[in-house]
Amino acid sequence: MDHEDVWRFTVEMYGRDGVAPLFLTLQERCGLDVNMMLFMFYLGQKGRAPHSISALEMAVKDWRDKVIIPLRQTRRYLKNQPRETAQALRQKVKSDELQAERIEQHILCDAVETIEATDPLAAAHAYLSPNRFDLTQAECDDAFDQLCRLMGLR
Template sequence: MEEKSLQQFALDLYSQEGIAPLCLAWQDQHSIDVTVLLMAAWAGTRGYRLSPADIAASSDAVARWRSEIIAPLRAVRRRLKEPFGQVKPEERTQLREKVSAAELDSEFIALRILGDFGTAESTEIAPETAVPENVSAVFAHFSDDAPQSAGDVELIARTALRVGNNPL
C-alpha cells in the first residue's frame, strides 16, 4: 500500500469540512504557516512526533519563500476582491483566478520543501498521539496565544487521521 504524498494529503485534508476556514483563521489571527501545519499533521499521521527544533527548522526552510513569494501573492489575490479604479469586475476576477493559481503553486513548492522534514530525526509514536501534539507544537511555534479551543486542534487531528489513513 502506497502512502499519500504530503501534497496529496494536504489537498485532501484542506478540502474536508471545517478545515480550510480554521486554517485560514489561524493563518490570519495567529500567523500560522498553513503549509508547516499541514506537514506536521501529515508527519503525525505517519507516526512521527516533531520536536520544536524540527518545526523551527521546517519553518526556517520555507521562511524566505513564504515572505517573498507566498505572502505577496496572497496579498494581491485578496486585494483583487475589492474594486480597483477603472478595472472592470470581470478583469479583476480573471486576474484573481490566475494569481490564486500561482499562490497555490507556490504553496505546493513549499510543501515539496517541507516533505523532508516530516520524518527527519523524529520520534515514532502512535499517530493518535503524534498528530495533536504536532499541531499544537506548530501553533506554539508561530503564536504566543493558545489555540481558540482544544476542539480546533481535535478537529484537525481527527480529520487528519481519517484522511491520512486512506492510502492511495
C-alpha cells in the same frame, strides 16, 4: 519524502467540511502557516515527527514571506476590483498562489529530518502553541481539537 503523497494528504484534509474556514481563521488571526500545520499532521500519520519544527520554519520563511504572502495579498486586493480583467488576473494569481503553496511543501519535504513519533498528533500540537502564535494555551488546544475532529484524526 514523497512530495505527491504530502500534496494528496493536504488536498484531502483541507477539503473536508469545516477545515478550510478554521485554518483560514487561524492564518488571519495569528499567522499560522497552514502548509506547516498540515505537514505536521502528515508526518504524524506516518509515525514520524520533525527533529526540529524551528528548522522547518526557517527553511520556508523566505519563500513564505517573499512569495506566498505577497501573492495572497495581491489576490485579496483584486477580489473587490470590479473589472473583468482584474477578476481574470485574480484567478491567475490564485492559481500561482496554490503553486507556491505546493512548492513550500516541496521545501518542507526536502528540509525535514524526522524522528520516530509514538503520538501521531504530537508534532501538530507542538506547532500550534502559544510559543509560536499569539494565542492562549486554551485557544490553541481548542483549535487543535477542532482540527483533529474535522479531519477525522480523533
